[in-house]
């Protein structure tokens with residue numbers, strides 16, 4: 472055991488060294504004043520170094536002829552401004568995150584920050600968002616590396632622009648234009664009406680409510696999985712959808728790959744999804760070989776058969792990443808939007824009455840149990856205002872990511888080459904200078920105002936604009952038609968807390984009792 476002897480003011484161990492604690496003891500005993508002076512100099516200096524570190528390290532030195540960087544702050548080392556972002560979105564008021572920049576630096580449209588491990592410019596006005604989203608030759612897709620690891624090296628978020636253009640043209644044709652979309656209409660209506668009937672039967676039999684958002688996610692996933700890959704609804708689809716839920720939780724989480732973190736679980740879910748999609752490709756390949764000539768003409772087949780100018784096919788990895796991305800993008804946001812429309816219409820019966828009136832008018836010309844066609848859908852002008860107003864108010868995706876390929880000037884500020892840019896659609900949609908009384912749900916505003924370019928961008932804009940926007944609007948409108956006319960959704964806790972990450976939703980997934988109030992039976 473080491474014995475300590477006193478030598479002067481210091482204790483010394485057998486090993487001959489003073490004990491560390493004793494240095495502080497000497498300091499303490501020697502002079503409180505010195506401690507105080509050193510402490511009061513060191514702590515603020517350390518704080519200054521820590522809070523200026525990102526600026527010193529990441530901010531480029533610009534030429535005298537160049538405009539300055541946008542105002543803002545780069546936060547703390549490693550975390551940057553993520554703590555403020557997460558705090559505002561998880562525990563505070565999400566508007567306060569950008570709101571604080573506006574309070575400090577005024578509404579100038581661009582601010583510097585450090586987000587998701589990258590020096591970043593936040594674009595927050597219609598002009599700034601339009602400038603970035605439409606400037607395809609200067610701003611490429613710029614999702615954080617952590618998202619790329621979840622979505623795959625070959626998804627639209629990661630591939631170079633020329634490859635993106637080609638694959639996008641090829642894939643988006645399957646979900647765009649009246650001819651392609653009207654082909655989906657019978658199955659969309661079959662799945663929606665069968666699912667609602669099953670919910671009502673289940674509620675009647677058990678007396679228990681259903682977590683509506685979870686059920687809607689299953690429905691929208693069943694739809695996209697059937698349309699894109701020929702999957703039939705059932706337990707397998709539900710399992711795959713659950714993996715997607717975990718995958719998405721990781722997209723806006725801190726990218727820390729340690730057991731127990733959302734990001735770690737998301738990476739595990741991605742690996743499982745890749746295995747399942749590989750199985751689907753293998754099965755389809757076998758079926759195509761056995762039944763040569765028999766074509767399904769869905770997204771899976773399109774991707775497997777496509778050839779580039781040299782005649783080469785996409786690899787399985789490419790097909791998997793593209794499908795994984797499409798299936799993900801193609802169900803989550805639609806489910807959230809449908810749920811929010813039901814919540815908002817219930818809270819505003821005057822608008823629900825207008826929706827019902829319009830939908831009844833459309834139904835007047837139909838036989839009982841007759842499904843809707845493209846012409847009927849085109850008559851849903853008021854419902855389409857409700858959809859737009861919900862997308863504006865709720866902002867399923869608060870922002871999208873780009874990366875600057877060169878130094879660019881906007882509004883007297885430089886956006887440096889290599890910096891990431893986030894276009895904050897949420898801020899644009901909730902800005903009182905863009906939409907009067909922006910927090911009010913008011914579908915009628917769309918009769919009074921036509922938003923200027925960049926002011927209504929729930930689907931983004933430019934080369935990466937959502938290719939599924941028309942499909943989503945159709946799917947949502949058809950669901951609401953049957954929900955409004957034939958069912959009643961009674962929430963168990965209409966005032967539940969709303970959480971905002973990864974997407975805004977009631978914390979309890981919005982449990983509802985579903986009841987049939989009219990008769991419609993799908994017959995094909």
Ligand code: HEM
Pocket residue numbers: 604627628639646796797800801802804805808862867868871872929930931932934935936937938939940942943
């Ligand atoms: C209400 C429903 C939807 C909303 C709010 C929505 C919103 C968005 C947004 C904001 C983007 C990013 C755009 C950008 O980076 O500029 C996006 C991209 C994308 N969405 Fe959607 N989306 C919805 C439904 C769908 C559906 C149904 C599909 C598929 C059928 C789909 C497929 C995609 C794909 C593949 C991308 C990546 C596009 C690219 O990078 O080129 N989305 N979506």
